[in-house]
Amino acid sequence: MNSTSTIAQAIRLVRRELRGGLRGFGVFLTCLFLGVFAISAIGSFTESAKAGLLADASALLGGDLEIRLAHRELPTEGISFLTEQGQLSHVATMRTMVVDIDNDKRVLAELKAVDSSYPLYGKITSTPQLNIHNELDSRDELGALVEAPMLSRLDKKIGDKVKVGDAEFKIKGVITTEPDRTVRAFNLGPRFMISLDGLDATGLIQPGSLIYHAYRLRLPNRETVDQLKAEMQARFPEAGWRVRSWREAAPRVTFFLDRMNLNMTLIGLCSLLVGGLGVSGAVRGYLDGKITHIATMKCLGAPGKLIFTAYLLQILFLGLLGSTAGLAAGATLPYVLKQLIGTHLPVPMTPGIHWQVLAVAALFGLLIALIFSLKSLGLARLVSPSVLFRGYSESGNRNPGTAVKVSIIISAMILAALAILTSSDQRLAFWFISGASLCFVIFRFASTTIVKLTHLIPKPTNPSLRLGLGNIHRRGSPAGSALFSLGLGLTALVTVMLVQANLDDKINETVPNEAPSFFFLDLQSNQVESFEETVRNLPGLTKFERYPTLRGRITAIAGKPVTMAKVAEEVRWAVRGDRFLSYAKEKAPDIKVVAGEWWPSDYAGEPLVSITADLAKGFGVGIGDTLTINVLGRDVTARISSLREVDWSTLDLNFALLFSPGVLENAPQTNIASIHVPAEHEETAFAAITKQFPNVSAISTRELLKNVSQTLERIGTAFRSMAGLAVLIGFLVLAGAVSADQHRRIHDAVIFKVCGATRFDILGAFAAEFLFLGLIAGGISAIVGSLAAMGILKGLMKISFTLHPGTIITTILTGVALTVFLGLVGTWRALGHKPASYLRDVN
């Protein structure tokens, strides 16, 4: 029989097999559907969100091109150049305190001052709907538009007046949409929108004030933006401006989306791997039921190759069916989300069919179906016709053959390669695949070992316990599958929950104990003396720190332009945009130098800089290398003289880059300060400082952490949902294993009854079996999940790990409850069978 006729004959056999319907493949199809749906849904959502960002790019950026500066405005020649290119709009943003005139209450706000051209794209909408430029800059009074939380925090309404700096503003309306409001995980304060003239009137613009000026350009043809960008960089090479085109409208959001996509895809892949066990169980159960058929076909002359090919084609067809359903559901998710909750989504969405995403998800599904079916297919090929004469099939593991084993390994390697190559962070994907493979090996080893070890447990005298324990290591027992599937799913859940719990600890418990009560921004140099005097008189003050501060951007590392330097992923943040810089004469007591030497307090030599040790490692630099930072348009090259170790989690004032004295003193700058006061004195401290220094913005650490905590909770929910999906699939796999085992259980239950077992004896035996399995699965997942969480927290995130016994116990109980529930459902059906009718039918 040649290959073509083998395939043709195999197809004929498959068609006959499928005439019987899809019975027995419920778990197979469901596991593939859920796993492929998870991956295609995540990918489709991300791509649709990115498409939405791109479609709205100019509106999000505020123009086709944006030039951004800190502390200063664009020089005249820059403005002239840009005005020649298209329509220009100027926007200034900063943080400031908004004051209730009536009772002096103060709220931190994100101030935005706009010109008459704003917005270049999109529309500002408000309640009531206004002509904003008329309202913000009316002849009689200065107006403001605010976000709703501003009104609630100040207990104000539209028409009331508030003060910012030296100027009073009348609240004219509430902003409902702001087209260029950057999508952020959290904001420090609600929006307060005024005109540029209004900003001048506040008196907040001082040399060094932490104010950002953005100049947006609307071009006649936005496709020419790259050309213009290049022309600007050539014409103003030393300007130190940050220039972004509409193509880079929301880099942080895109980065965040890619990161979420990566992490959730990896968890989705984990779910699919767990689902593979369901596939394996279903195929094994199906082919076990076909043993007589296969033996008969072999008796009639069918070669093993035909058997293998026929069932392989059947499995691939069913794999395609399950995967296609998953793809369809995943691809439609963005449409459904947009329809149902479009306005509440944090990112704009342009739903579409993203074929690459779907193709990758489909490949994952098919590879999983193949990898987890090959062994059973290989064994089916080896079924002996002698089975027909013996009555019972041969039990125990048999070798499916070298070719099958090699095929499984190759398919697994293709799957791993696909996961790594399609990932935006291949290093992380590689470690994930390695970790997941290790988990597989651990669980495989654990389940095999534990099942064998149950042999060594002394046999209980109670018949139910004895039978239950015996069932675990009995041939054909679903014990291995249960431990594997439920264990892996629970491990994913434990890992995610422990990571979340530790992050929550860090924010809610550890940090507030050590963190400052307040940060104060925009303290002018001429206010420092009176500020320090005020602070030192605050009741309960335990710690006070103050540093001068400027903004600057790293432009070269060890002489190489930053665009060409090799920067490790974990410190890329340092070269993305402006960073806070500072300088100091003395080494503060809590500064920890780990390499090199701090400069003497009277140092007056070449510019030196002290950087954090992790930054040095990520940049690949050491003591003696140089860094070039652009500060207000001027490049400053400093030699690295020391490395510091900084624990950022304490939120103490610190800087990644600290310069030696004599480098930055003459540049326009402000000061940043932090104070530590007991909670009961916080309100007094806040009132005292903000009243005396109305230009200073006060950030409450408590509020900041609450914001971060809420955001992390939202993100955590998404991850927990994905991990929950892994548990659900594990549950389905176990259900499949129990269901596939149903026939055996019914037979066993009947024989037990014949031999004198009461219903309680039988129920007890099965309950004992599943109780053991649940405890073991929960126990192993608690250990492996804890180790995985520890690896993620300490290895990847570099933060401490605390065991949460409550989480562990909850997981073990969940495992036990799920397993026992499933076992008893299966048992109930078995118990319901009348022995006489069963025996009669079999006879």
Next chain:
Amino acid sequence: MSEPLVNIVDLHLSLVGGAGEVNILRGVNLSITKGETVSVLGPSGAGKTTLLMALSGLEKPTSGQVQVAGVDLTTIDEDGLARFRREHVGIVFQSFHLIPTMTALENVSLPLEFSGCRNPEQQAEEALTKAGLGDRINHFPGELSGGEQQRVALARAFVVKPALLLADEPTGNLDRETGQIVMNLLFDLQQEHGTTLVLVTHDEILASRCERSVRMIDGCLREENGAGS
């Protein structure tokens, strides 16, 4: 005259199937004394197996009385019947009905375990040795021949030293020679333990090994030799 071990009075048993109600047993009366061996002959579908099911408590009569070892089987619940079986009844089937994932030793231990026996394996091993399978105790049913499987089934049935042994076509799936070996073992064990035997069979020669024969025709029982209904 000693109290009969088995006493069936006016036993009716009907089953409801797809085609409606079927009267399987129609007023069966049977009395068997302790230690007696009785063969039940009759064509297929006559109700022979159903009679055995009723005697073992695996099937509930529609009406009538079934007393075995002084226990009225019609008055006790399902769990009570299970306990009754483990103490008084051994059953051997045509299809052996061993647990395929348990070894021969484990299969034979089962009824002893359910009755709370302290050392079931020891007694099970003795029973298997007596059945000539002392060297096969750790083999699974799939690794045994048909005759060996039936001998395991016999060992399982006799290990509790039952008062009553019910055998439903025990040699139906065996060749003549193997069947002979199995039946010899059956009768040897029966004599050793003084067990009352009810043997359902098509085989007249096999039936002749019993002291008494009854014939089931269309759900009614007739004595072949001796009194009957």
